[in-house]
Amino acid sequence: MTTSSPDTVLAAERAHLEYARDQLRRMQASAASLDASTASDPLNAAVLSGVLARRVASLQEDPSTTLFFGRMDQRSAHGSETFHIGRRHVSDVRGDPVVVDWRAPVSTAFYRASATDPMGVELRRRFGVDQGRLTAYEDEHLTSGERSARSALLAAEVERPRSGPMRDIVSTIQPEQDEVVRSDLGRSLCVQGAPGTGKTAVGLHRAAWLLYSFRGRLERSGVLVVGPNRAFLEHxxxxxxxxxxxxxxHATVDALLAHDTVRAxxxxxxxxxxxxxxxAEVLRRAVWQDLGRPREPLVLPRGxxxxxxxxxxxxxEMDALVRRGLRYSAARELLPRRLAHLVMLRLERSGDFPGDRAQEAIAxxxxxxxxxxxxxxALDPATLLARLLSDADALAAAADGLLTEAEQHTLRWSAPPRSARAARWSRADMALLDELADLLERTPSLGHVxxxxxxxxxxxxxxxxxRRASTGSITVLGDLAQGTTPWAATSWREAMGHLGRPEHxxxxxxxxxxVPGLVIDFAARLLPVIAPGLGAPRSVRDNPGRLDIVAADPARRSAAVVEAVGAATGEPGSVGVIVPDAFTDAIARALERAGIAHGRLDADHGDDEDRQVELVPASIAKGLEFDRVVVVEPSAIAAAEPDERTGLRRLYVVLTRAVSGLTVVHSEPLPGALGAG
Known part of the structure; x- marks a missing residue:
């Protein structure tokens, strides 16, 4: 491995970078020169104009980075070929590649080749980058028989201070991550990922790879990213x-299921x-038990x-429609046609042949x-659910043999609303309304979720x-140890079954x-309590990070937090101050008095401005990451949850948000599990 200041090798690579930039500008100018007005009609012209605009936008270069971050020299049947790997494809005037998209099949070897399995790669080169300039390079000679040393450039990029939203990881994707990213569209995956393993980034990069590899299909059917909260999606x-x-x-679960206003x-x-x-079965019965039974014949005057x-x-006929498995509303639309067909049979048997249009007129x-x-x-979800939660007899009929009388009593509203429009719906009701909506009319499916x-x-x-991926595929990301709801999954097999993916x-x-070693080892003390049997994550970073435990007198707790935040802001990178939800306002006032500018990520104070210091209620910390984290009063964070295990899982989430250093400030005793070891 070599790392050097600019020399002839680096000069040649810089020259190739400038050439690639010239070619990208040429491609952009060529795309901008195309005239959408030559389309055959105004509609096609509008579509073509949109396509060309997106093409021009996609060819913009990010001045903070370079068009390529790596290179590989690969031996093939045609001899040795050189490929520069980057975020987008760049070609010359003859169509030959100048930069190869990281998602292209040939790029796979850049991520997966090793000394034991070089995949034909003779040389893998990584570049150091600073504000769009190549500053250094490292070479691995994979066919030399020598064991490659750990890449210092790769480690530096992984451990580089973070600020602002999450970045892509195309230059640092690891072999096991790449296998997930390049999984075929037809495969539904469940990724159990410990904190800091990059599971979120892997899921997003898989979406990008799928759009590259199956663009025609997915641009028609759509791709959706679902996250836990708005702060996460902004990140x-x-x-x-x-x-x-x-x-x-991008959507939160709440936004995806927003069938009405949540007011309870x-x-x-x-x-x-x-x-x-x-x-689900209670609601299915509630829908179909509304069907009537014909007591009188259908009578149709005609002439x-x-x-x-x-x-x-x-x-x-009604029984046949039910057996077909149609949605309720679709079958309802068909019933008049089926009845008209029965009338037509009688007309024809009588010798009357009224013509093809008669059946539709009869219907x-x-x-x-x-x-x-x-x-x-006709049914609508809100009216049906309101009746179910208000009417003891209706609920009993739908829940017979499924829910006990005590459970039915728990579900029923104590004070039924005057109407469905006056109902005070809860977040949990939104999923029930969504289920009912799908029982009535099929939910459109996307290509990938x-x-x-x-x-x-x-x-x-x-x-x-x-159901939003019923005809597509899905990538599921999570960590059983980070489940923080009363209904949190304890088994991925069970969760994937609920998603309709028993085969995955x-x-x-x-x-x-x-997450550095000192931090993850400290948080992992909770695992035997919160997730027995789940293996502890292994930090592979060279830098073990920093861990400080600060015990403060209750009267000085806020002052200790301010001191810890002040020390953290003396270094580059983001700082997250994660507090029990009930402490948010008090800590905000303490930071303001100390003159520490900060943002707030709670629902009432969130904004789009990036700041070095962010104040984060513990309940929304999941999925976020900061270079340095100050955690305030771990015992209070845990105690805010309805039970001990859920509380310690919430604490595990909070403690693993740090990517460089963690400071824990407490005046109450730490939870017992954290004191072990």
Missing amino acids: VGAVLPSLGEVRVR EDSPQVALLKGDERM ARRWQVPASEVQD RSAPVRAYAAALWP VLDEAQDLSPMQLRAVG ELVVLDRGFR
């Missing part, structure tokens, strides 16, 4: 655009019951005659539509996400690249 929202993928939708909060007991998978269809034949006739509507009434922090979703929420591939990532 990761720049990754895909930085890779040129701007047409990916359930107790943990009620929320747990509403999220139970048994509710001088009155045509009748016996109630038994009508019932047979639209007032007597047929009124008769069908009485048997198959990336679901992060999946362990925290209830079975009913998982069903809601899964489970991948375990346990090498931590982001």
Whole structure:
């Protein structure tokens, strides 16, 4: 391995970079010169104009980085070839590659080649980059028989201070991560990833790779990234655009299921019951038990005659529609046509052949539509759910054999609203409304869904996400040890079943690249309590990081926090101050009095401005990362949750947000598990 100041090798690479930039500008100018008005009609011209605009935008260069971050010389049947690997493809006037997209099949070897399996790679070169300039390089000679030393440039990039939103990891993807990223579109994956293993980045990069490899299909069907909260989505929202993928939708679970306004909060007991998978069958029964039974024949006046269809034949048609497995509303639309068909059979048997359009006219006739509507009434999710939660008899009929009388009593509203429009819905109700909406009309499916922090979703929420990928595939990301809800998953097999993916591939990532050893070892003391049997993550960073435990007198706790934050801001990189939710305002006032500028990531104070210091309530810390983290009062963070295990899981999440250093400030005794070891 060699690392050097600018020399002839570095000069040649810099010259290639300038050549690549020239070619990119040429490609951009060529795209900008294309004229959409030459399309055959205005509609096609508008579509083509949008395509060209996106093409021009995708060819913009980011001045803070370089067009390529690596190079490999690979031996093939045609001799030795050189490929420069970058974030986008750049070609010359003849169409030959100047820079190869990191997602291209040929780039796989750059990430996976090793001394034991060089994959034809003779040389792998990594570059040091600073503000768009190549500053250094390292070479690995994979076919020399020598064991490669650990890359200092790679380690420096992984451990580089963070500021602002999450960055892409294309220059540092590890072999086990690359295997997940390049998994085929037809495979649904579940990634169990310990803190700092890059599971979120891997999921986002898989979305980017899929869009590159299956662009035609996925641009039609769509890609969705689902995260736990708005702060998380703001943190990761720049990754895909930085890779040129701007047409990916991001949504929180709450936004995805926003069928109405949430104006109430359930107790943990009620929320747990509403999220139970048994509710799916309760709701299915509630929908279909509204069907009537025909008691009188269908009578249709036509001309001088009155045509009748016996109630038994009508019932047979209704039963046939139910057996077809159609959604309720689709079957309801078909019933008048089926009744019209029965009338047509009688007309034809009588020797009357009224023509092809007669059946549709009969189906639209007032007597047929009124008769069908009485048997198959129109339903809407809100009215149906309000009735179910208000009417003891309706709930008992739907829940018979599924929920106990005590559970039914727990579900029922103590004070039923005057109407569905006046109902005070909770977050848990949103998943029930979504289930009902799908029972009535099929939820459109996307081509691929990336679901992060999946362990925290209830079975009913998982069903809601899964149906949005019913005809596509899904990448599920999470960590069982970080489950912080009463219904948190304890098994990925069970969670994937709720998502409709009993057949899936489970991948375990346990090498931590982001969280330093001292921090992860400290947090891992909680694992035997919160996730028995789950292996502890292994930090592979050279720098063990820093861990400081500060015991403060209760009267000086805020002052100790200010001192810790002040010390953390003396170095570059982001600082997260993670506090019990109830402490947020008090710590904010302490920081303000000390003149420490900071942002707040809670729902009432969030904004889009990036600051070095962010004040974070513990309840929304999941998925975020900061160079240095100050955690305030761990015992209070744990105690805020409904039970000990959930509280310690929340604390585990909080402690593993640091990527360089962690300071714990406490006046209360630390939880017992943290004192061990």
